[in-house]
Amino acid sequence: MKSIAAIILAAGKGTRMKSDLVKVMHPLAGAPLIEYPVTAAQQADASRMVVVIGHQADAVRAFLADRNEIAFALQEEQHGTGHAVACAAPYLRDFHGQVLILCGDVPLIEAATLRNMITRHEQQRATVTVLTALLENPHGYGRIIKNGAGAVTAIVEEKDATAEQRSIREINSGIYCVESDFLFDAVARLGSDNAQGEYYLTDIIRMAVERGLNCAAHPIPDPLEVMGINDRVQLAQAETALRKRINEAHMRDGVTLRDPAVTYIDRGTVIGRDTVINAAVHISGRTEIGEGCIIEPGAIIRSCRLGKRVIVKAGSVLEDSIVHDAVSIGPMAHLRPGTELMEKVKIGNFVETKKITMGKGSKASHLTYLGDASIGSDVNIGCGTITCNYDGVSKHRTVIEDDVFVGSDVQFIAPVTVGRNSIIAAGSTVTKDVPPDSLAIARSQQVNKEGWRKK
Numbered sequence: 001m002k003s004i005a006a007i008i009l010a011a012g013k014g015t016r017m018k019s020d021l022v023k024v025m026h027p028l029a030g031a032p033l034i035e036y037p038v039t040a041a042q043q044a045d046a047s048r049m050v051v052v053i054g055h056q057a058d059a060v061r062a063f064l065a066d067r068n069e070i071a072f073a074l075q076e077e078q079h080g081t082g083h084a085v086a087c088a089a090p091y092l093r094d095f096h097g098q099v100l101i102l103c104g105d106v107p108l109i110e111a112a113t114l115r116n117m118i119t120r121h122e123q124q125r126a127t128v129t130v131l132t133a134l135l136e137n138p139h140g141y142g143r144i145i146k147n148g149a150g151a152v153t154a155i156v157e158e159k160d161a162t163a164e165q166r167s168i169r170e171i172n173s174g175i176y177c178v179e180s181d182f183l184f185d186a187v188a189r190l191g192s193d194n195a196q197g198e199y200y201l202t203d204i205i206r207m208a209v210e211r212g213l214n215c216a217a218h219p220i221p222d223p224l225e226v227m228g229i230n231d232r233v234q235l236a237q238a239e240t241a242l243r244k245r246i247n248e249a250h251m252r253d254g255v256t257l258r259d260p261a262v263t264y265i266d267r268g269t270v271i272g273r274d275t276v277i278n279a280a281v282h283i284s285g286r287t288e289i290g291e292g293c294i295i296e297p298g299a300i301i302r303s304c305r306l307g308k309r310v311i312v313k314a315g316s317v318l319e320d321s322i323v324h325d326a327v328s329i330g331p332m333a334h335l336r337p338g339t340e341l342m343e344k345v346k347i348g349n350f351v352e353t354k355k356i357t358m359g360k361g362s363k364a365s366h367l368t369y370l371g372d373a374s375i376g377s378d379v380n381i382g383c384g385t386i387t388c389n390y391d392g393v394s395k396h397r398t399v400i401e402d403d404v405f406v407g408s409d410v411q412f413i414a415p416v417t418v419g420r421n422s423i424i425a426a427g428s429t430v431t432k433d434v435p436p437d438s439l440a441i442a443r444s445q446q447v448n449k450e451g452w453r454k455k
């Protein structure tokens with residue numbers, strides 16, 4: 001059984017992001033950048049991991065806190081990638097095997113690629129294997145220098161390269177597999193005599209070559225996978241690429257996306273087959289959508305669970321809610337957190353809900369606010385109904401039992417309970433509990449003054 005550890009370099013600030021937030025915490029398709037290399041390393045069977053943190057170390061540590069195989073190495077001042085690995089070394093003193101090194105700002109790397117690199121590393125009995133790519137425009141990256149036999153002899157940073165070296169298009173991805181004993185010995189001996197005055201991790205190649213050890217390149221065909229995020233232009237490019245990956249995976253699993261280029265589905269969303277998602281839909285958080293649903297244009301769904309055959313009509317916003325089978329929502333409805341709609345509920349246009357349950361088959365078809373309420377099954381909520389849940393100090397609940405018919409323009413002054421099978425007359429302001437099977441009318445009597453206009 002091979003033994004693999006991973007070191008993830010994430011101490012840098014990310015100056016070019018021009019942000020108050022450290023680079024690796026910037027979100028990409030719903031997760032901070034750091035999530036991606038950590039997950040890829042885990043999926044490539046790294047049994048333990050050291051994340052090197054520095055800038056906003058607390059934020060990065062807090063985000064990864066629930067993963068118990070991760071240790072954190074604090075690099076208080078960032079003296080380069082080699083120095084960063086040296087900071088991680090004490091946490092792997094008892095480890096002997098192959099060490100994957102990844103960058104916190106290279107999110108699109110896939111576990112399968114890492115596994116292939118490890119396999120080649122082992123087959124070639126290499127001490128260092130560098131993941132490389134051929135770029136049309138290699139500007140800014142370290143260049144791979146090889147000898148006639150194709151072995152890597154050095155990596156030269158852009159700032160230290162000769163004009164001839166700069167014309168090399170094979171670049172260093174910043175991702176490596178290195179034999180641990182060599183690695184930790186080498187990074188302890190690095191110097192900083194270069195254009196940036198930093199301890200370059202890349203200098204371990206020269207050291208390996210001097211010791212007669214084998215250094216290999218593992219070139220990959222898709223340069224996107226090793227794209228580093230340095231500014232917000234690259235962040236957007238990575239998001240576009242990742243979104244394409246996510247959307248294509250859903251389509252292959254049987255989900256119809258009418259226009260995938262403008263459909264925004266975050267990492268981690270589960271969607272059932274034969275669900276149709278229209279353009280300009282945003283799905284985020286831990287969302288699950290069942291089979292055979294229709295999500296119309298412009299819907300925003302965040303951290304929700306939807307059953308089967310649910311219809312979410314245009315422009316609706318759903319947050320932290322649970323929606324059971326065959327419910328219809330919208331257009332332009334807003335389910336706020338804590339909403340649970342049982343089977344076949346209908347929520348129509350301009351209806352807002354918050355912390356409510358609504359039983360099977362109940363309807364609120366138009367222009368309504370329902371907050372802090374328990375609504376039974378087969379209840380009809382008339383147009384313009386409001387649960388007045390807030391008295392200026394605290395929130396109160398409205399309870400409406402099964403089979404109640406609420407006429408239009410009714411206000412419930414909570415706390416209040418309406419017993420089952422009752423009718424509330426249109427225009428009522430309900431301040432007292434209503435017993436079951438009753439008619440409640442709470443509005444002033446109409447007065448007709450005949451001939452009044454003629455006077």
Ligand code: UD1
Pocket residue numbers: 009010011012013052075077078079080081082083084103104105140141142143155157171172173174199200201202228
């Ligand atoms: C590095 C490589 C370069 C490669 C490129 C790929 C070196 C010397 N150069 O350059 O060959 O083409 O990555 O993207 O390694 N970091 C720390 N502590 C530090 C310095 C950096 O944790 O002291 C982290 C950064 O947060 C970042 C990663 O290491 O996640 C890479 O550092 P960065 O400064 O971006 O290196 P590059 O100049 O891009």
Ligand code: CA
Pocket residue numbers: 105228229230
């Ligand atoms: Ca970089």
